[in-house]
Amino acid sequence: MSVRALVVDPSAPAAVRLGEVPDPVPAPGQVVVEVSHASLNYGDLNDARSGRVPVGAVLGSDAAGVVVRAAADGTGPAVGTRVVALASGAFAERVAIDTGAIAEVPEGLDLAKAVALPVAGVAALRSLRAAGSGPGRTVLITGASGGVGRFAVQLAARAGAHVIASVGSTARGEGLAELGADEVLVGLEGLERPVDVVIDSVGGSQLVAAWHLLAPGGSVQSVGWTSGEPAVFPPYATVGPAKSLTSFVIEGGAGPDLAVLAGLAAEGALTVEIGWQGAWDRFTEAAEALRGRRVSGKAVLEVSREERRAPALLPQG
Ligand SMILES: NC(=O)c1ccc[n+]([C@@H]2O[C@H](COP(=O)([O-])OP(=O)(O)OC[C@H]3O[C@@H](n4cnc5c(N)ncnc54)[C@H](OP(=O)(O)O)[C@@H]3O)[C@@H](O)[C@H]2O)c1
Incomplete structure (x- = not known):
């Protein structure tokens, strides 16, 4: 058959x-x-x-x-x-x-x-968990208009973080404030104060810019690379107080995390x-x-x- x-x-x-x-x-x-x-x-x-x-x-x-x-x-x-x-x-x-x-x-x-929920939701949940997002933390999410991004915005806000959502255009940012973003930016323009966590789906020059914004002790989770551009770090960009750029991939059975996400969605806590x-x-x-x-x-x-x-x-x- x-x-x-x-x-x-x-x-x-x-x-x-x-x-x-x-x-x-x-x-x-x-x-x-x-x-x-x-x-x-x-x-x-x-x-x-x-x-x-x-x-x-x-x-x-x-x-x-x-x-x-x-x-x-x-x-x-x-x-x-x-x-x-x-x-x-x-x-x-x-x-x-x-x-x-x-x-x-x-x-x-x-x-x-x-x-x-599976790939996008589990990537958002696990990358935020790996970086540590909670009250008092500022979390920057690039590609926030996409599948991973929209779940990451909601989960970070739910954890009590201050959430900055970066998108490609004003239109692409629609609805993100309602999902819990405290700030919605086109690109990273105007963002100057340090962030504790970056959930990056875009890569390229935006990853380099996000690295510069990362506070000492902070973590960039490199989840995706939709820009398709290389990331060029200027000399000494990676020399200084410790902070990390961590590669991310979903590994191992997703069942328990999927159950958490499905539960949140069923009770209306995750859109x-x-x-x-x-x-x-x-x-x-x-x-x-x-x-x-x-x-x-x-x-x-x-x-x-x-x-x-x-x-x-x-x-x-
Ligand atoms: N590592 C893992 O385990 C894992 C898991 C899930 C996803 N991913 C990866 O994460 C990334 C996002 O996945 P997704 O499912 O959320 O994708 P998606 O729904 O297509 O969203 C991606 C977002 O990236 C932005 N984008 C697209 N092309 C771009 C470009 N040329 N330059 C700058 N920004 C661009 C778009 O935002 P704007 O339109 O607002 O610019 C879009 O909303 C992909 O690279 C995917 O392969 C990896």
Whole structure:
């Protein structure tokens, strides 16, 4: 049996096409999820072209849907549970996922919103945790209009930090004050006082400028590099009182952090903004909108909207 999936194809627009792959065969510690929604991340656009995901392999990391087969080792959620997951190869009708990468979606939270949480939400949560953001700390978030940025603004504000959100234009900054940003800046212009933490998604010259603003003892978390520009540090820029530039990547099972984020979203303490939503066969349109900086928040793909069958409950064993 096969399932439909968004697979890497360098000859296709955005290097991705809808194709067929074999039905997943779960390992003992994996459930099978029938995916109803997927979310597109900036990293997926890079993965499709960089060779990190091989030609013909399934793209994607964020999936939400219903468990149709429980894990053989007895871990994880039961058949019929609504779940969200951070797993590679997420953009398929059915995916086998480690139980440690999954969280149950609480009642009251739509799968279309839950699916926006994995990569962007976990990156925001863990990078802030690594840097230490709380009352009395000033946190600068670059690329604050994007997926990671909008979650980081909210989580830092919730932790009690003074939050400075940096965006590419006034229009891109709309709504960030309501999410908890104390200041919304275009670029880093006019910012002179030191900051304790930088969550940087942009890289390039903005990373260099943010480094100069960092207070002694402070930390820059290098989460992404959407500018695509090199960062050129002037001589002696890194000589002085200790402060750190730390590389960041999501490692290890995201399940427990996803459960925290889904809980916050379900109780209305974390707003999930969807700036683009549509059927997954409109992948190219979604990719162009994301790369073109026209998505405020997250882009959500609906899997097989027209042709969806009722979840097929698979036999155990
Ligand atoms: N390390 C990890 O584990 C991890 C996890 C998640 C994401 N990431 C990375 O983090 C970055 C952000 O991801 P995301 O999903 O939040 O992306 P996103 O939703 O597309 O947001 C990125 C933001 O970056 C800004 N931007 C885009 N192109 C730019 C350019 N040429 N120059 C300056 N700013 C630009 C945009 O803000 P404006 O339009 O306001 O300028 C945009 O809102 C990506 O590089 C992604 O690969 C890494």
